[in-house]
Amino acid sequence: MKRETSITATRRARKLGILTCLITILCIGISFGYIRYAQGYHQFRAPEHEAAAEKGMPELTETYQELPVKEGYVVGISTTPICEGKTLHLNVANKDGNKVWFLVRIYKKDKLIAKSGMLYQGEYLADLPCDVSLQAEDEFLVHIVAYEPETYHSEGIARISCKTASK
Amino acid sequence: MNRKIKMEGGFAYRNKGIIENCYADVKIGTAIRINGNKHENAGLVYENSGELHQCFSRSIVRTWKKGRDGLIVTNQGRCQHCFFIAKSDKALEKCRDKELGFAKANTKPEFLEENFQWDFAAFERESAEKMQFQKELWHYEPDESASPDQATVEINSREQFLKWFDDVNHGKPEAANAKILLTDDLDFHGKTIPAIGCDKQHPFSGTFDGGGHKIRGFVLSGKGMAETGLFGYLKGTVQNLSIDCIVKGASCPLVAAFCAVNEGEIHCCEAICAVYAKRYIGMFVGENHGKIGRCRVSGKSRGSLIWPWFLLPFLILPFIVLLNPLEPPKEYVPVMADASIVQNENEKKTRGKRNNDNKVSFEVPETLIVDAANLTAESDTYVINNPNRGANYDFVATLYMTNSNGKDVEVYRSGRIPIGYHIKSLTLDPPSGITLSEGDYKAKLAFSFYHHDTGEKGMVDSDVPLTIKIQQGGEK
Numbered sequence: 001m002k003r004e005t006s007i008t009a010t011r012r013a014r015k016l017g018i019l020t021c022l023i024t025i026l027c028i029g030i031s032f033g034y035i036r037y038a039q040g041y042h043q044f045r046a047p048e049h050e051a052a053a054e055k056g057m058p059e060l061t062e063t064y065q066e067l068p069v070k071e072g073y074v075v076g077i078s079t080t081p082i083c084e085g086k087t088l089h090l091n092v093a094n095k096d097g098n099k100v101w102f103l104v105r106i107y108k109k110d111k112l113i114a115k116s117g118m119l120y121q122g123e124y125l126a127d128l129p130c131d132v133s134l135q136a137e138d139e140f141l142v143h144i145v146a147y148e149p150e151t152y153h154s155e156g157i158a159r160i161s162c163k164t165a166s167k
Numbered sequence: 168m169n170r171k172i173k174m175e176g177g178f179a180y181r182n183k184g185i186i187e188n189c190y191a192d193v194k195i196g197t198a199i200r201i202n203g204n205k206h207e208n209a210g211l212v213y214e215n216s217g218e219l220h221q222c223f224s225r226s227i228v229r230t231w232k233k234g235r236d237g238l239i240v241t242n243q244g245r246c247q248h249c250f251f252i253a254k255s256d257k258a259l260e261k262c263r264d265k266e267l268g269f270a271k272a273n274t275k276p277e278f279l280e281e282n283f284q285w286d287f288a289a290f291e292r293e294s295a296e297k298m299q300f301q302k303e304l305w306h307y308e309p310d311e312s313a314s315p316d317q318a319t320v321e322i323n324s325r326e327q328f329l330k331w332f333d334d335v336n337h338g339k340p341e342a343a344n345a346k347i348l349l350t351d352d353l354d355f356h357g358k359t360i361p362a363i364g365c366d367k368q369h370p371f372s373g374t375f376d377g378g379g380h381k382i383r384g385f386v387l388s389g390k391g392m393a394e395t396g397l398f399g400y401l402k403g404t405v406q407n408l409s410i411d412c413i414v415k416g417a418s419c420p421l422v423a424a425f426c427a428v429n430e431g432e433i434h435c436c437e438a439i440c441a442v443y444a445k446r447y448i449g450m451f452v453g454e455n456h457g458k459i460g461r462c463r464v465s466g467k468s469r470g471s472l473i474w475p476w477f478l479l480p481f482l483i484l485p486f487i488v489l490l491n492p493l494e495p496p497k498e499y500v501p502v503m504a505d506a507s508i509v510q511n512e513n514e515k516k517t518r519g520k521r522n523n524d525n526k527v528s529f530e531v532p533e534t535l536i537v538d539a540a541n542l543t544a545e546s547d548t549y550v551i552n553n554p555n556r557g558a559n560y561d562f563v564a565t566l567y568m569t570n571s572n573g574k575d576v577e578v579y580r581s582g583r584i585p586i587g588y589h590i591k592s593l594t595l596d597p598p599s600g601i602t603l604s605e606g607d608y609k610a611k612l613a614f615s616f617y618h619h620d621t622g623e624k625g626m627v628d629s630d631v632p633l634t635i636k637i638q639q640g641g642e643k
Contacts, residue, residue, distance in 0.1 A: 003192055003227075004465040007411050008384050009441030012357065020478070027481040034488065044497040070626055146624075147499065154499040154617060154624035 046152055047103055050117030050125055058091035058124045063165065066095070069158045073098035075144050076124065080165045083134040088114065088164075090142070093124035100146040100155045104128065107141045118147075138164045173206045173445050174240075176213035177226035178464055180421065180449035182244070184429070185458045186212070187220035193450045194227045194467040209236040210251045213447075216244040217455065221283065225252040225271075237262040248283040300437075300463060306379065307406040307434035307461065323351040325358075328382075332363040335371055345373040349408065355385035362387065362399030362427065370400040370430075377408025377436065385412050389419025389444070394427035394453055397438075401426050401457070406434040416444035423453035424464065433459045440466040499622040502563055505582030507590050511554065527616050527627055528558040528586075534634045539605050542595040542637075549589035551581065551612070560616040560625050561585045566595070568610045568635065575611070576601065586619055595635075608635040 058064065063078040076093030083089070092104050098121050106114040106128065114130040134140065142162055146155035174180065177191035195208045207213070210224030219239075228235050237251035237259075249267065253259040256270045322328050328349075334342030343364070364371035375398075382397075389395035395416050398405060405426070416422035424440035426433060429452050438451050447453065451464035530552035537544045544550050551564050566579035578595045597603055611632050616625035 003194060003467075004439055006413065006439045006441045006466050008357070008386070008413050009466070011384070012386075012413060012441075024478060027478060027484070031481065031484060034484070038491075038493060041493050041496055044500050070628070071624070145498065152500040153502050154622055156624040156626045158626075 044152065047118045050119055050123070052127070053117070053119050053123040053125050055123060057095075058093055058126055061091070064091055067158075067160065069144070069146075069156075071100070071146065071155050071158075073100045073102075073146065073155070075102075075158060075160070077142065077160060077162075079160065079162045081162065083130070083136075083138070083164045086130045086133045088128045088130055088134065089126065090128045091124065091126055092116075092119070092128070092142075092144075094119040094121055096122040099149070101149050102147065102155075103145040105143040105145060106130065107143065108132070108134070108138065113140070120149075134164045136164055140164070173208075173448070174213050175206070175208045175448040175450075175468060176240075177208075177210045177224050177228070177450055178222070179212045179452045179455050179459075180423070180447045181214045181454045182212050182217040182219065184455045185218045185220070185460075186222055186455060187218075187459070188461045189222045189451075189459060190463050191224045191226050191450060192463065192465045195450075196229055196467065196469045206230055207236075207240055209238060209240040211238045211249065213239070213449070214241045214243075215239050215246060218245045218247070219249050220245075220247045222249045223251060227254075235262045236264055237268045238264055250279075250283065300435075300461065305435055305461060309374065309376065309404065309406060317346045319346045319348045321348050321350050323349070325353055325355060328353055329360070332361075335363055336361060336365045336369050338369050343370065343372050344403075347373065347375045349375075349377045349380045349382070352380045353382045355383070357384060357386060359386045359388050362392065362395050362397065364398055364400040364402075366393060367400050367428075370402045371398055372402040372431070374403055375405045375408065377406065379407050379409075381409040381411060383409075383411035385410075387412060387414045387416070387424075389414070389416030389422055392416075392419050394421035394423075395419050396423040396425055396427035396453060398426040399428070401429045401431045401433070404432045404434070405436060406432075407436070409437045409439070411439045412441075414440060414442045414444065416442070416448075419444065420446045421453040422447070423449045423451060424466070425451050425462075427453040428456070429454070429459065430456045432457055433462055435461045437462065438464045438466070440464070442466065442468040444468070497622060499624075501622045502561075502583040502617060504561075504588075505584055505590060507592065508582075508584055508588040509591060511552070511587050511589055513555075526556070526558040527560045527562070527614075527625065527629070528554050528556045529562060529564075529614055529629075529631075530554055530589075531564075531612055531631055531633060534636050535610075537595060537603075537635055537637045539603075539637050539639050542597075542603060543592055544595075544635075545592040547591070549591060550593050551584060552589035553584045553586050554589075555587045558586055559619050560627075561619050562614045562616045565613045565615070566593075566610055566635075567613060568597070568608055570601065578603075578610075583617060603637055605637050605639065608637070610635045 063080045065079050066074050066076045068074050074095045076095055078091045081088055081090045094102055101118050101120050103118055104116040105112060113132050114128050116125055116128055119125060140162055142160040144158040148155055175195055177193045178189060191211055208228045208230045210226040210228050211222055224238055251268045252271055252274050253268050254271055259265050259268050259270055262268055331342055387395050397410055414422055414424050421427055422444035424438040424442060442448060535544045553562060561583050563583055564581045565577055567575040568578050570576045576598060578597045579593055611630045614629045616627055
């Protein structure tokens with residue numbers, strides 16, 4: 001004969017069972033999610049094109065310079081740019097004849113404070129929003145991270161030391 | 168070590184009064200045994216110094232001791248016409264008090280009626296195996312002459328019930344001595360409630376008539392209590408009541424589902440319960456000093472709530488994440504390694520230790536001898552080598568020859584050659600329109616270096632001048 005069991009205990013067991021199942025599914029889901037994420041995280045993801053990039057060349061100012069890089073490309077940049085609030089008027093340009101695409105990253109005392117999307121040949125980026133506002137004569141380092149077009153093979157990083165313009 | 172012994176009776180933990188015409192149908196487990204805790208269980212009563220008449224147990228009893236007690240562990244009182252039912256003869260043999268037991272197949276009503284003067288007035292007779300009270304005959308009529316003038320308080324809702332026992336536990340005499348009649352079933356839907364008559368100073372001394380109704384869905388918590396049960400301390404009378412509940416009494420010394428300590432009377436009541444406790448447990452009543460008749464208990468008892476142990480491996484997950492923090496994603500697509508790379512012999516021994524980020528290293532012969540037939544240069548040692556030497560850069564080698572116009576023309580490009588690898592052959596692939604005939608040619612080998620870990624191109628490109636000697640049969 002089957003032993004009579006408590007309905008209260010059965011209800012509770014059902015609730016606990018559903019909860020346990022949900023927790024188990026959640027744990028398994030998190031595990032799989034983490035594994036998938038960890039696998040995907042190490043893989044290369046192509047940087048997106050810079051939405052604010054413009055075709056052509058920036059306005060030529062006194063501070064604008066064209067710096068040839070040994071890898072066979074030329075970076076146009078204002079080496080003493082003006083910073084208004086958190087916007088840096090860097091006027092960085094990827095010249096038309098270059099054989100690379102590049103990203104711009106700005107470091108202040110080894111801390112990344114601004115980064116751009118990909119600039120294709122013949123494009124320039126006038127302003128770059130920073131995480132912090134730069135004061136006059138603040139030193140910062142511009143990293144030009146260059147890529148071989150389409151393959152995204154590295155073409156090295158050109159590091160340019162700059163200083164914001166004095167008021 | 169604080170070693171505790173769990174002592175449990177299927178119906179009562181300790182009986183010093185009278186229990187008659189009652190039965191227990193419970194499963195008493197010993198699953199949780201942490202810190203050497205021991206279990207001693209009996210099917211009906213753990214310790215009897217009172218009277219037991221016409222009671223039986225068909226409980227499943229598990230105990231740590233060798234041999235089980237199907238009915239009573241310690242008996243110093245009277246035990247008349249009581250027995251227990253075991254699943255089979257084999258199960259019966261394992262019991263220490265097997266003389267009081269019967270195998271299930273042998274438990275016939277006629278046999279019990281003849282040999283045990285069993286009162287079958289209220290028992291199901293049709294089905295011999297069932298052995299349960301008949302609902303329609305299982306009813307206790309109280310003696311109205313005891314308190315003829317006392318008004319009956321009818322309870323038909325949870326709110327009324329909760330208010331009443333709140334009054335009892337606050338020591339209000341009109342509530343503690345009341346004559347209660349339950350007129351409807353009550354369902355608490357998992358609500359935790361305290362005991363009625365929570366301690367010796369606040370007992371219930373009145374009359375509670377369940378009217379054949381059931382109170383279910385409540386949880387009794389013994390936290391901070393000396394004893395717990397629906398009726399904690401009973402000095403009155405309870406009759407015709409069914410309960411269905413969970414009792415959580417892990418920290419409570421004396422636990423029972425229906426009544427923790429009975430000094431009054433209980434008639435025609437049933438408890439269907441799940442009990443989680445660790446010390447002294449009676450599934451229906453903890454200690455009985457009064458009288459209990461025609462009552463039954465069914466359910467199960469465990470040491471404590473079962474943990475979902477199978478989830479434990481997932482607790483390791485955060486540690487795995489902490490011990491293996493994610494490295495930043497790769498910044499570049501790595502250049503594919505050359506298909507013909509061969510690992511250097513000495514690399515297999517040193518396992519290619521790399522320790523200098525600013526060092527590159529390569530080896531090429533001064534003269535590259537190429538077979539004119541297939542334009543392939545082969546060597547037993549290497550044609551291009553990336554020896555370890557503590558460097559940290561892989562490289563791609565590109566061979567340029569100078570054409571008649573004095574311009575460099577690419578005739579070969581390797582794949583990536585990692586540190587500690589070399590290639591033993593390469594095949595020249597001059598652009599269309601250029602034919603390489605036998606002879607010596609001036610050439611240069613250009614190296615583009617890529618960081619072994621990050622794939623970043625090192626800005627240290629190097630050119631090495633060399634001579635290409637094209638001859639029949641290649642290197643001899």
